[in-house]
Amino acid sequence: MADHLLEVRNLSVEFHTAQGVVKAVEDVSWHLDRGETLAILGESGSGKSVSASAVMNLIDMPPGRIRQGKILLDGKDLLKMTDEERRRINGKRIAMVFQDPLAHLNPVYTVGWQIAEIMRVHGTPQADAHARALALLKRVGLPEPEAALNKYPHQFSGGQRQRLMIAMAVAMKPDILIADEPTTALDVTVQAEVLSLMQELQKETGMGILLITHDLGVVAEIADRVVVMNGGRVVETGQAAEVYTNPQHPYTKKLIGAAPGKGEMPVEGDRDGEPLLKVQSLQKSYGAFHALKGVTFTIMPGETVAVVGESGSGKSTLARALLRLEEPNGGKAIYRGRDLVTMAPKDLFKMRRDIQMVFQDPTQSLNPRMTVYQIIAEAWAIHPDILPKSQWRGRVSELLTKVGLHPEMAARYPHQFSGGQRQRIAIARALAMEPSLIICDEAVSALDVSIQAQVIQLLDGLRKEFDLSYLFIAHDLPVVRDFADRVIVMKAGRIVEEGPVRQVFDHPREEYTRALLAASLDPDPNVQAARRDARRNMETAVA
Amino acid sequence: MRQFLGKRAFASAISLVGLVILVFFLSRLTGDPTDLYLPVDASLEAREQFRELHGFNDPLLVQFGRYVWDLLHLDFGESIREARPAIDVVLQGFGWTLSLAVVTMSIVTVAAVVIGSLAAFRVGGIFDRLATFFSLIGASAPDFWIAIVAIVIFAVNLHWLPTSGTGTVWHWILPVAVLFIRPFGLILQVVRGSMITALSSAYVKTAKAKGVRARPIIFVHALRNGLLPVITVIGDQAAAILNGAVVVETIFGFPGIGKLMIDSILQRDFAVVLAAIMISALAIFIMNLLIDMAYAVLDPRIRY
């Protein structure tokens, strides 16, 4: 029986909600062995985290209920154990690392205390626990480990916090490490470091890693085997490389097809004439912190310019400064011959029609107390010269159809839509103004891969139809690859590289761009394996 | 920290000055105390002498100037009613109110935090429902009504407790119990709400995944986070008592500062009113500082 270290057999979990009983996972089976890495791949709502929560006894019951199945650890069924027996296993034999370490670390206790706690609750004396916590912080590569013990979670960066979570999880040398989207909110370079830390620790202790992710790249980088989930069911399982190169299930095929960065890169067209927007040494500082240190670029009519950079690069500040949501401290932004930076409020009002914005999080950018109709029609309430009131209803239906929604959805409220649908509403709102330039601030980052692809496709179609220009801000290089004409790479408030998309991707000039491209993970496990080998060879060559 | 203290002290001082000016002139508008203190058949000379003695003959502005001048020398004036320094009268009353506030709020805080946390741990359970129901009734109850009903039951009918006064520990039970009810109801509801949020937070999930036992999860992990919004409410309720638990003090004949303020206004004992206002404002200022410090102690993200 005890063939596997951990085995989930025919697990079905359901939740009681307003819409009745929702089957979170249905008849799910997988297993994990010592020293291997299993990835559960799925989009939001696929139930990919549910079986891990069941393993950790983290499902709230009610509203949750485990209808059937077994969870065998060394052949013993966890679901038949008492809460106290499972508590002793949690943290000691099976440990877990979560997404968003800032929320998952207790904000009011020092990290030293929190790391020592996991050892104390499993019987390690206080003094030993403290010494071991220090050793762990050294092991995960945190700078100044002694001082770090007495600091609080908010005093670390995102990547450091995830290292802390990992240090805490491996404190008891568990047999199994469950990592739920461990790198999702991190910059690509930091993501690569965290993943390699997990692999090193696995090599040292021989633990099995269960990795839950939505990212094909992460699977390609770290997983031996993969379980693909959709709608609460396992649709496909197998060796990671095998599943990627030879997917059997239509959903897996669709998912792999939607992965960005695979399509033809647009050919650079010659665009002559007056630029639509000409930004010259734009600056913005908050006190002593300089978010934008003089940024210069142009956008031609009908062109899509992508701005890529990691967190803190100033890319969002750039968008906000152009729209005067933040007042720039210096520089010019000439739009159709007039400077946006020094424009008087009255002219600014007219300009608002022309330059629109689509925000990152559609949940927040739509007023929760307004219907879709009110949200879209507000454009014409503010600028009555666009459309007479008698035509509002017809035009809203038209716009909703354009962005791929049903016209009768106009009476609903934003919370009744999915994330992708909300972003479509936000796009319809921007279109209602009949703008010539749309600034997209991480407009697809919060969406699932397959939805991401659809929204990008929609934006691309609209560009041709309405002759729009986009300033497309993203942290992710592959996303902009198939879509942008030109790419601007930003770092610490400056543009480090700029050029047509082909040139930047195929022949990057700057070290930083190369590092970014190298760190962003390719969805093909074979490509990632080759890259890993190359990296290892370089390291041995250096050593 | 020092800068923060200075800022807070400055803001409080400004509102205190505004308060003193307002009360000084408003209270003089209520009338001349002479008639209240001299017999009806007192001679005109006697009245004149009384007015002269207490300075009521001078123009209001002159009276105010004199008051401020004395105040700068830490002289709060003389109580007409008791013929001794107003500050002594006030400090005596304040002592009683402070003890009442400290005793009541300590019991309220402990009871509300423990019961509220346990209620939040099993939302919808029988304990939670009982706690919610009683906290709602507590928050709805008019204190004067509870007070007189309690007197009828426990003092008049059962003879278990004295009706009023301050002599023994027994005298404290009814006032504290009556004062307890409303803050307890309000704070319990806030504790329950914020503990529900804290217990469903991500870091509690981490603690469960670490194998931490249920009791430390509630009282170590969640409580310290859940207390933050509660502290503000505790402060507001304590301030309400410090500002004078007038009703309870009146009903139970408890010589606190609230009863003193009302009596002094009714008796036109202006110096006492002003001194009482300043003392309770000072007390509330200090209490607010303590609350800010409690915030900083509980939450390392807050630095002044």
Add this chain to the structure above:
Amino acid sequence: MTDTATTTPRGKGPFGTFLKLLWADKFAFVAMLFLAVVIFCALFGPWLMGDAAGGLNLRGRNAPPFQFDLGWAMMLGADSLGRPLLPRVIIAAQNTMMVAAGAVLCSMIIGTCLGLVAGYSRGRLGQIIPRFADVIMSFPSLLLAVIVLYMLEPSVTNIIIVLAITRIPVYLRTARAEVLEIRERMFVQAATVMGASSTRIIFRHILPVILPTLITIATLDFAFVMLAESSLSFLGIGIQAPEITWGLMVSQGRAYLTNAWWLSFWPGLAIILTTLSLNLISNWLRIALDPAQRWRLEMGGRKNG
């Protein structure tokens, strides 16, 4: 995770939805019924019961409650002048409710407007207005009442003014705090990008979002103001006889506590039941007015119905 697009059937009209949501919470439903009775008494009580309440009946002096041979009016007993309590409690509802409603309405309107301005303006006004709230808050409100009511006569209007002033900071602070937060939300920025004016942003985007919170608070505050008014009357500085309120009735009955407990008991019970109802309704409103939480009630309604 909760991305499921629900299809809420509409078309019953807002009143139908309101009733359905109310029915889903049985406590709130009973509370609302009780409040409706109280409001009915407040509106029509004096007109219907004026004669019965004023009638002196020396035979029934301090008559205990539940003596049905004296007629329905004497059901709850009678006071020291033999005036029946039940009609008096009903009539007193008018002043009690009028004072509370007036004070809550005034303080809510003034406080909210000041709070919106204080929260939205980044200039000097944003700094000064909160200080104004601090001064009022640091003023012992009972003392303010005593002083003002001593100078002016304690009429219904004056009591409304005094109580309204003391409650302004509640709305001012809530509105300001909410505006400060909502002002930074993305949908407000989206409106700015569209060129919306400050007035439009405040009244179309911010006010509708904070209004439910304010209404919930106002419901709670209604209970608080009722208690405050009762305290004033109880201390003898509120409404004066021959006008009556519940608080005044409790106060008048205090002298007869030992031999006629019902004089204070019934008006006190009226106060506690009304405030309890308001608290229950406030809890219900908190959920019912939030589109993202309303499903809890809709679900409960389906299960029960």
